[in-house]
Amino acid sequence: MTTDSLTNPLTSSQIIQSDLLTAQNWTSTWLMPLNNKKCVVFRLGKDNPNIPYTLDNHVLQPVNQIKDLGVLLDNNLSFxxxxxxxxxxxxxxxxxxxxxxxxxxxxxxxxxxxxxxxxxxxxxxxxxxxxxxxxxxxxxxxxxxxxxxxxxxxxxxxxxxxxxxxxPSLEKRRIINDLVCTYNILTHQFGIDLSNIFELSAASHLRGHSMKLHHQKYKTRWRQNFLSNRVFNVWNSLDSDLIESSSTASFKNKLYNHQTDL
Structure with missing residues (x-):
């Protein structure tokens, strides 16, 4: 387990430590105590204050990389x-x-x-x-x-x-996978609301399709390669016929038929 396994986006060290205590108490109550020797801290950001966290009075060790659901993450997010x-x-x-x-x-x-x-x-x-x-x-x-x-x-x-x-090349398939994921998020296909990942353009009614994205500003290479920025140009260039597909399968099939234009 990592402290980020709680998927807590908040940066307040007090809140994170409080959540760790809550997790510790819950697992102890249900007789599923955490092995604190296998719990670690994974930090991101060059200005991270490197605040120590504890679990059951054990200081969690920092690591430079972790594997989460089969994806190996390093603290530079270069992958x-x-x-x-x-x-x-x-x-x-x-x-x-x-x-x-x-x-x-x-x-x-x-x-x-x-x-x-x-x-x-x-x-x-x-x-x-x-x-x-x-x-x-x-x-x-x-x-x-x-x-x-x-x-x-x-x-x-x-x-x-x-x-x-x-x-198709693997690079082109990754672009298509990005577009399919974007379509699923914006059309609420995942069962949870992830639409805050994107910001729709206020001027999308002027030309192009109705779900054009607003370009998000970034200061780091990490954010530059985030899905919302990575997909921006290609997504906004798609035809309305693609965006208005009736299902994910239909959208994906149309993408592969138009892959030479991507």
Whole structure:
């Protein structure tokens, strides 16, 4: 457990410490005491005051990275360590596939990629979608090298291989995943209200679709790569026909049909 496992956005150290005490009392009451040796503090921000927190009179140790629901977060929010981790996992699966299938057909190669390799590289990408060019290239290299092992495609350029197999690049798929998530948030598909992540443009009625976003100001690289800023230009450029889709499935299908315009 981390202190941030409580998903408390407040920065007041007194409130956080009070919440830790509440959690401690609740778990003790229900005979599920927390193992304070496994509880840590994960801090963000260069101006973080580094205030110590305690749980059951035990000072929680600070850490530079944590894994939450399969996503490795570092205190720089670069997600470089997470990218390295998923690339390593995907390459391991790629190696096993190559050992198991000596000369698969194009169709089988595509199926194996989509079923076993790509999900590793895309899990929760809306959270960690890379901003660094080096990280983007590391991810794309996995798919590029895998498709090069297909005998009928090995001498063709990467973009030609993608075209012949009707596959988008991983970067384009991350853009589409961002757009689908944005659509789901703004149309309240998640069952909880997350609309405060975005700010709708007051001038959206003048031209374009009715759900255009207002560009949010940022002072840090972290905020610059946050979903609301990352998706801003592409989302606002979408046609009304896409935005007015009747369902998430319809919106996603239309996006893939228009992917060359993204």
């Amino acid at each position: 470089s360590e997470h990218v390295n981790l998923v690339v390593k996992k995907a390459n391991t699966v790629k190696y096993l596939i190559q050992k198991a299938f000596v000369s698969p057909t194009e169709e089988l190669s595509k199926t194996l990629l989509v079923s076993y390799i790509r999900p590793i590289l895309e899990y929760a990408s809306v959270i960690w979608s890379p901003s660094l060019i080096g990280n983007k290239e590391l991810l794309e290299k996995v798919q590029r090298r895998y498709l090069k092992t297909v005998q009928t495609l090995k001498d063709k350029p990467y973009d030609v291989r993608l075209s012949l197999l009707k596959l």
